[in-house]
Every structure is written in C-alpha cells, then in structure tokens.
Amino acid sequence: MNTYPDARSLYRLPWSKADNAIAWLEVTSACNLYCEGCYRANQKNSHKSLAEIDHELEVFAKHRKFDGVSIAGGDPLVHPQIVEIVAMVRKRGYKPIVNTNALALSEEMLDGLQRAGVAGFTFHVDSKQRRAGWTGKSELELNELRLELAQRVAKAGDISVAFNSTVYDDTLRYAPAMVEWAQRHADIVQVMVFICYRQAACGRHDEFDYYVDGKKIDMNELVYSRPTGEQRLDISSRDVVAEIRKRFPGFAPSAYLNGTHDFDSLKWLLTTYAVSGNEVLGYAGPRFSELAQNLHHLRRGRWLAYEPPSTLAKGRSITALGGLFDSGMRKAMRSWSTRPWRWKSPVRLQSVMIIQPIDVLDGGEMNMCDSCPDITVYGDELVWSCRLEELMRYGGFAHAVAKKPAAARKEWAQNARAD
Numbered sequence: 001m002n003t004y005p006d007a008r009s010l011y012r013l014p015w016s017k018a019d020n021a022i023a024w025l026e027v028t029s030a031c032n033l034y035c036e037g038c039y040r041a042n043q044k045n046s047h048k049s050l051a052e053i054d055h056e057l058e059v060f061a062k063h064r065k066f067d068g069v070s071i072a073g074g075d076p077l078v079h080p081q082i083v084e085i086v087a088m089v090r091k092r093g094y095k096p097i098v099n100t101n102a103l104a105l106s107e108e109m110l111d112g113l114q115r116a117g118v119a120g121f122t123f124h125v126d127s128k129q130r131r132a133g134w135t136g137k138s139e140l141e142l143n144e145l146r147l148e149l150a151q152r153v154a155k156a157g158d159i160s161v162a163f164n165s166t167v168y169d170d171t172l173r174y175a176p177a178m179v180e181w182a183q184r185h186a187d188i189v190q191v192m193v194f195i196c197y198r199q200a201a202c203g204r205h206d207e208f209d210y211y212v213d214g215k216k217i218d219m220n221e222l223v224y225s226r227p228t229g230e231q232r233l234d235i236s237s238r239d240v241v242a243e244i245r246k247r248f249p250g251f252a253p254s255a256y257l258n259g260t261h262d263f264d265s266l267k268w269l270l271t272t273y274a275v276s277g278n279e280v281l282g283y284a285g286p287r288f289s290e291l292a293q294n295l296h297h298l299r300r301g302r303w304l305a306y307e308p309p310s311t312l313a314k315g316r317s318i319t320a321l322g323g324l325f326d327s328g329m330r331k332a333m334r335s336w337s338t339r340p341w342r343w344k345s346p347v348r349l350q351s352v353m354i355i356q357p358i359d360v361l362d363g364g365e366m367n368m369c370d371s372c373p374d375i376t377v378y379g380d381e382l383v384w385s386c387r388l389e390e391l392m393r394y395g396g397f398a399h400a401v402a403k404k405p406a407a408a409r410k411e412w413a414q415n416a417r418a419d
Helices: 050-063 082-091 107-116 143-156 172-184 237-244 286-300 315-322 327-337 385-394 406-418
Strands: 022-026 068-072 095-100 120-124 160-167 191-196 208-212 215-217 255-258 266-276 279-283 348-355 375-378 381-384 399-402
Touching (some): 022 385, 050 082, 050 375, 050 381, 068 082, 082 095, 082 107, 107 143, 143 160, 143 172, 160 172, 172 191, 172 237, 191 237, 237 348, 266 286, 266 327, 279 327, 286 315, 315 327, 315 348, 375 385, 381 385
Parallel strands (some): 022 068, 068 095, 095 120, 120 160
Antiparallel strands (some): 208 399, 255 266, 266 279, 266 348, 375 381
16 A cells, blocks of 8 residues: 555645635536546536626635635636636635636637736646547647647736646556656646546445435436546556656645545645746745744734745745754755855745545545545535536435445455455
C-alpha cells in the first residue's frame, strides 16, 4: 500500500464547514461540452435568476466565512448574465473564480469579466472531453490549448489561472509532464489541479444496495454512475504523488484535508513550491502553509483561497519570509542564492492541488472530503456539490447497505484490488 505522504507530517488545513476558503456557487446546470465523469446532468433552460443567485450568496454569508467563490455549473459562461454574477460576487467583497471549459470565453466576454472584477479562472481541460478539434488528443498535446488560454488571460490583467484535469487510469502517467509544463509557464499559470476519477457508488453495485429515506434506489439513474469495469475507480491522491515523484523525486506536499470516515485518506493535497525559469528551487513545508493561512485569517478574517499572479510573482521575498519559519522555504532560498545565473530571474510561487473525491469504503461508508471547500447551496442548506444529483432526484443522499456479510465483502474487495 502506498503510504507517502504521511498525514502526520503535513499541515491539516484549518478549514471547516462554517469557516472555509471557498464557496461553490452553481449558476446553471446547462453546459456546452460533454466531459466523461461529470457530476452534473446537462439541463437546458436551467439558468438561475440574479435574484436566486443573490439569495444563495446570502445563505452562504449566513452559514459560512469564505474568501473566494467558485462560480460553476454546468458551465457558467453559458449563463447570459455571467458578467453581472461576477460583479455581484465582487461587490460583496469575495474573489470570483470562474470554473469553465472556456468554449464560450470570447474576447468580448473576457473583457467584460475582467471589468466586473473576476479574480481567476479554473479551466477544465482534459483528454476525455468531446472538444471540437481536440478529440483524441493526449494530455500533453492539450498543453497547446492550455497555453493559449493562459496567454489570453495574462493579457487581460492580474487574473489567476488554474487548470484542472480528471485523472484516469490511462492518463495518470501524464501527470509529471503536466506539472513540468506548468513550471515552465509559472509566469502565467498559478495552479494545477488533478482530480481522481470517481463515479457514484464507485462502481460497487455488486456489493451494496442503495437507499434514501428507507426507499431503495437505482444509482445507475444518476449521470455520475456507470457499471463496474469501465475505468479504475480507486485512484488516490497518493497514487498521483507517486507518479509525479517518478520525474520529480523531491515533490513534497505540505497540507491536506482528510476524509470524513477514513482519516488517513488525503482528500485535498496541496503542494507549493518556488520556481525560477523551469527550475524548482524548493518545496514549501507545513509551516509555510500554516503561516500563509493564518496570516491571511488574521488580516482578513478568512482562510486563504486564490492569490493573484502579482502576489505570487513576489516569490523571492515570500520565500525569504517563509524561510524564517519553514525549512522547505529555507532550502529554496539557499538554492536561489547559490545560483548566480538565477539572481536576475524572477522567483514565483506555484501550487499543485490533488483532489480525491468520494470513496465507498468496505463497510459501505461514504468517505467524503472533511471540511470540503466545494460546498454549495440547496434548499437553503449547505450540501456537497458533487452529490447534488442525489438530492435533486431522490430528495436526500444515498446510503449503502451491504448485500453480503462483512467477511464476504472483504474477500470481494481484496480480489477486486488484486485484479
């Protein structure tokens, strides 16, 4: 079993349901692109009104402290009032982050979003999308598209750029090269996000029946469910780290969120490093992550979400400050000081986030992300966004009930892992 990194050596991010870095605002269920593994059914004519969105922001403000608002969907750019939505979020004093596939991101829209105060974009680009002109391209070939998007945003202003990519069994091997690509473009790419592929019930229909309020349901009715065997469904954040370390042996995460049932699971795993040119000078340790979060909370009363490129470009001074408390940043500073050819080159900070969504454990427990940032509003309550379809279809979250005794389930799970 892959045990690196050990959670005890990392900083447990201080986020909670009531005090978090992010709120997840879904403005529409409509989308203009098919992505394998999507958690939301594509529903036309599902755009929320500005009044509904304003109300959801009120619900968030009532129940949760947060720094950034992930504006999501569907694809939020298909909402005809997306510019007004971004302006609403900014007016309330939050950082608007648009989560999009970018198909609808025209120059005119980008200009409007920039004027409205957009703080960042998280672009979903991966090889399992049916993207015109890019179908069949590998993750490495898609770096051409990623670069084009990052360059467009960089020209628009001081706007954060993140790319997320769903990690499948056949694309896991590309993770190191994608990290390397991001490092080469640290001036215009601030974050890389890898999301381990999951589907509802994690394909374990042979082991469990599923119920909502005592009524048996068919999980196959959900858009994020499919029969067992089509894709590997147990890729973990540790697996992604192990793959990245094949090319970058020093790759060292510093902070995490654990699971709600398996406390050793690393659900959100953060790695931050200082990079100059295409060379990593050093990796931040747990103390640096703790310092960054707590300084922001002391100053703003909120945990830190996204930072603008202009802040991350001050990598030399941030690394020097961090080095007073953190051994990883001290190592980065020494690395820079002993490389005279780097003295005139900027030092920037860049992050890699690895997300391991829901796991169905051997006993049927749903191991969610504890203190999940991607909590959204439904029925005036805060709920997990990744399981919203269960609420909409069945009126509640599904519970797994074993079909077989514990010994038989354990034997089945061991055989499945061996296969």
